[in-house]
Every structure is written in structure tokens, then in C-alpha cells.
Amino acid sequence: MPYIQSSIPSLSGAGSPELPEITEPGTVVILATGGTIVGVGKSGKSTGYASGVLPVQSLVASVPDLNRVAPLAILQLTNLNSDDITSKDWIGLARVINTLAENRLVAGFVITHGTDTMDETAYFLNLTVKTDKPVVLTGSMRPTTAISPDGPENLYEAVTVAADPSSRGHGVMVVFSGKIISARSIRKVHTSDVDTMSGGEMGCMGIVTDSTILFYAESSKRHTLRSEFDVSGRTELPKVTVLYFHTDADPELLKAAAALSEGIVIAGAGAGEYSKPYLEALRALRLPVVISSRTGDGIILQSAVLSSGTVAANNLPPQKAAVLLRVALTKTKDFGELVRIFGEY
Ligand code: ASP
Numbered sequence: 001m002p003y004i005q006s007s008i009p010s011l012s013g014a015g016s017p018e019l020p021e022i023t024e025p026g027t028v029v030i031l032a033t034g035g036t037i038v039g040v041g042k043s044g045k046s047t048g049y050a051s052g053v054l055p056v057q058s059l060v061a062s063v064p065d066l067n068r069v070a071p072l073a074i075l076q077l078t079n080l081n082s083d084d085i086t087s088k089d090w091i092g093l094a095r096v097i098n099t100l101a102e103n104r105l106v107a108g109f110v111i112t113h114g115t116d117t118m119d120e121t122a123y124f125l126n127l128t129v130k131t132d133k134p135v136v137l138t139g140s141m142r143p144t145t146a147i148s149p150d151g152p153e154n155l156y157e158a159v160t161v162a163a164d165p166s167s168r169g170h171g172v173m174v175v176f177s178g179k180i181i182s183a184r185s186i187r188k189v190h191t192s193d194v195d196t197m198s199g200g201e202m203g204c205m206g207i208v209t210d211s212t213i214l215f216y217a218e219s220s221k222r223h224t225l226r227s228e229f230d231v232s233g234r235t236e237l238p239k240v241t242v243l244y245f246h247t248d249a250d251p252e253l254l255k256a257a258a259a260l261s262e263g264i265v266i267a268g269a270g271a272g273e274y275s276k277p278y279l280e281a282l283r284a285l286r287l288p289v290v291i292s293s294r295t296g297d298g299i300i301l302q303s304a305v306l307s308s309g310t311v312a313a314n315n316l317p318p319q320k321a322a323v324l325l326r327v328a329l330t331k332t333k334d335f336g337e338l339v340r341i342f343g344e345y
Contacts, residue, residue, distance in 0.1 A: 017075070017096055024071035026107045028162045029100055031093065032056035033121075034080040035114030037151035039143030046192070049143040051081040051114055059112070059144065063152045069211070070107060070163035082114025082121070082139075087237040087326065090121060094128045095232060101131035108134035108162030112155065115139045115188050115196060118174060122183035123323045126172040126223045127345065128231050134167035135224075137174045137183075141194045150177070150194045157208045164213050170205060171223035180206040182219040184345075187317055189296070200297045202315075222344050229327050237326040238262040242318045244294060245274040251281035262333075263288040263325045266310075267318035272300040282307050288329065288338055292321040302339055311338045 020029065032038070034052025038059050041049025056076050060066055077096070078089065093111070100106050113121055122137045129135055138158035140151030158175040161167050172183035176197035185199035199205075206215035222228075231237070241257040243249075244267045257264050264287065268274050272291035274282075282289060291305050292313035302312040313321035321342075328341045 017077070017092075019096070019100060020073040020075050022073050022100075022103055022105045025105050026070055026163060027073050027105050028070040028108050028110060028159050029073045029075065029106055030056060030060065030110045030112065030159070031096060032074070032076045032112045033078050033082070033085065033089070033093070033114075035082055035112060035118075035139045036143050037112050037114075037138070037140040037155065038079065039140075039145075041143050041145050043145050044147050046142045046146045049145065051143075052079040054144060055079070056112055059151060059155060062144070063156050066156060066159060069156070069159050072159070073106075080114070082117040085114075085117055085121060087124075088235055090124045090128075091231055091234060091236065093121070094125055097125065097129045097131065097135060098232065101129070101133050106133065107165075108167065109136065110155070110158045110162045111135070111137045113137050113139050115141060115176075117319075118197070119183075119187045119317075120319055120323050122172050122174055122186055123320050124327065126183035127227050127229050127324065127327050129172065129224055130227075130230075132169040132225055134162045134164070134170070135172045136162045136167075137172070138176060141192060141196055160211055161208050161213055166213060166215060170215065171219055173205065175208060178207055178209055179204040180208060180213070180215070184219040184221050184223065187296075187320070200315075227345070229331065231327065231330055234330060238329040240265060240322045240326050240329070242267060242322050244318070245269055245278060249275065249278060251275075251277045254278070254281045254285060258285050258287055261287070262329055263290065265290045265292055265313070265318050265322045265325060267292055267294040268300075269294060271298065271304065272312065273306060279307055282310065288325065288333055288335070290321045290325050290338075290342065292316060292318040294318065302343070309335065311335070311342050314342050316342075 038054040185202040190196040
């Protein structure tokens with residue numbers, strides 16, 4: 001069965017996926033990758049379940065009148081816990097979207113995805129899909145077998161946003177708990193709350209309630225059609241390691257990470273700070289190093305990094321600074337260029 005694929009091999013390899021036939025104008029394509037939204041556990045419980053179990057068709061069937069919002073085309077790409085999604089899967093997913101976006105009958109896309117790494121996949125797609133058609137990620141915090149699963153409503157709202165012409169041109173978005181949040185700002189901020197998806201201090205772009213969609217804000221950062229990145233010729237991304245600074249953090253780990261990776265992201269304390277031994281070890285490294293913050297919000301200015309020669313992550317959290325660095329390294333290792341890229345995206 002196609003939905004049991006453990007990755008997206010037919011997309012990330014040489015072959016092409018079996019794309020759904022699209023016959024009606026305004027079609028929303030649902031691309032399923034797994035997550036709690038199709039998870040199964042003990043009846044009535046919200047924990048101790050398995051993520052990525054049911055085929056997405058059964059989720060779609062559980063949402064009343066979903067096919068009245070828009071004609072639907074469904075493609076089950078894989079069925080994973082999102083912690084098992086790889087950069088190969090990202091590239092495969094971007095390829096499917098870029099191919100189907102050329103079909104004039106397609107209005108937009110909904111990607112069902114686990115919440116754990118949804119922010120990373122969303123930001124990767126924001127940098128690499130070449131369309132202004134809405135690309136919307138959604139998921140859920142409670143499995144299908146919980147007393148009150150949040151997946152069906154999130155899916156309904158995601159399809160509503162993806163089908164609507166007013167959603168075009170905003171870049172990749174996450175729709176969750178009635179909020180529309182840009183892929184640039186989104187991050188998961190709570191281990192169990194159904195309102196776990198947040199844009200942090202950048203807030204949300206808009207709201208969706210039943211069939212009403214209202215946009216209030218835009219991300220001014222480059223995305224989709226204005227992005228310079230094209231990873232379509234690759235099968236995976238350069239390896240980048242994220243290191244979390246903490247009291248007594250061992251600088252030897254910097255050397256180990258440098259030996260294993262093409263770039264490093266530091267999750268620094270406060271405004272991207274770290275100890276003197278860390279600073280010394282960092283200065284000896286000869287690979288791109290990006291400085292982010294473990295605080296969860298706020299900016300790191302290029303003019304204020306502790307070690308010149310390191311790149312400020314702007315206000316990207318560590319895991320998303322890693323996504324941008326991996327994509328950027330497909331183009332350049334030049335320090336000045338990396339500084340420009342972290343300012344513009
Ligand atoms: N571990 C799950 C996943 O990311 C969590 C979720 O979907 O909410 O696939």
C-alpha cells in the first residue's frame with residue numbers, strides 16, 4: 001500500500017511519484033506525511049499513542065463536508081512520526097509541490113505533518129517552492145482516538161485557507177487552532193497544548209473561523225517566488241549540527257561537530273552568548289558557524305556577535321537557523337554571502 005512507505009523514495013530518488021489525476025478547477029491537493037493527526041492509541045487517551053498510522057483518507061472521511069470546501073486530490077506520500085522526516089523527504093515534497101503547482105486546476109496544497117518538526121519542513125518549503133499558490137501545513141496534538149481530537153478541525157481550516165484566492169502570495173503557512181502563521185515565524189512551543197503552534201513575538205498572519213479567512217500581517221522576508229534557492233537537482237542537504245550551549249558546555253563538542261558537519265549552529269545563551277573556552281574553540285574552527293539563541297524569541301544582531309566570523313541567526317530559532325544554513329550551503333560558504341542570506345530570509 002502506498003501510504004506505508006517509510007520515506008518518500010520515489011520522490012527523492014530518480015523516479016517520479018504517481019501523481020493524482022486532477023480534473024476539477026479549484027482543487028486542493030492534500031499531501032500526507034503522517035503525524036499525530038493520523039495517530040492511534042488507547043481509546044479516550046491523548047498520550048501513549050503511535051503517530052502516523054491511519055491512511056489520510058480515513059481522516060478526510062471523518063471531516064463532514066470537506067469536499068464541499070473544495071474538490072480534493074489526495075496523495076499519501078509517507079506515514080511517519082515527523083521526527084523521522086529527513087532532508088530527502090523535504091526535497092521530494094518540494095518537487096511534488098513544484099510539479100503540481102504548474103497544473104492550472106490546482107488552487108493550493110495542504111500538507112498533513114507531525115507537529116514536532118513541522119516548523120522545519122514549513123520553513124524549508126518556504127525557501128524552495130516556486131509558486132504563489134497557498135501551501136499550508138497542518139497537524140494535530142491529539143490522536144484520532146482521543147476524546148476530542150483536534151485534527152479534523154485543523155484539516156478543515158487548512159483546506160479552507162488553501163482553497164481561497166486571498167491566501168495566495170503569503171508564502172508557506174501553518175494553519176493550527178484557528179490561526180494562520182507564516183512558515184518564517186512558526187515554532188512549536190508546548191509539549192501537549194492544542195495551541196502549541198506559535199509565531200512567537202511575530203504573532204500570526206491571520207485567522208480562520210469556519211469559512212471566514214482574515215489576513216492581518218505579512219512576513220517581509222524573502223520566500224517562494226522571491227527565493228534564490230533551487231535544490232531540485234539534489235537528493236539531500238549538507239549536514240549541519242546544532243549545539244546547545246549551557247553552563248560548563250564542553251568546547252570539545254565543537255571540534256567533534258566540525259569534523260562531522262559542513263556548518264554549525266550554536267543555540268547560545270541570551271543574545272547568542274557562550275563561555276570563554278567556547279569562544280576560543282570557536283575561533284579555531286574553519287567552517288560556517290551561525291549564532292542563534294536558546295531563549296525562544298528576540299533578535300541577534302550581526303554587529304553584536306561575540307566572535308567576528310560567525311553569522312547572526314537574526315531571530316530564527318536554532319532548528320530553523322539550521323534549515324536556512326543547510327539550504328544556503330547548497331549555494332555558498334562565503335561569510336559575507338551567508339550574512340546577507342541570514343538578513344534577507
Ligand atoms: N511526534 C508527533 C509527530 O511529530 C507529534 C505530533 O504530530 O503532534 O509526528
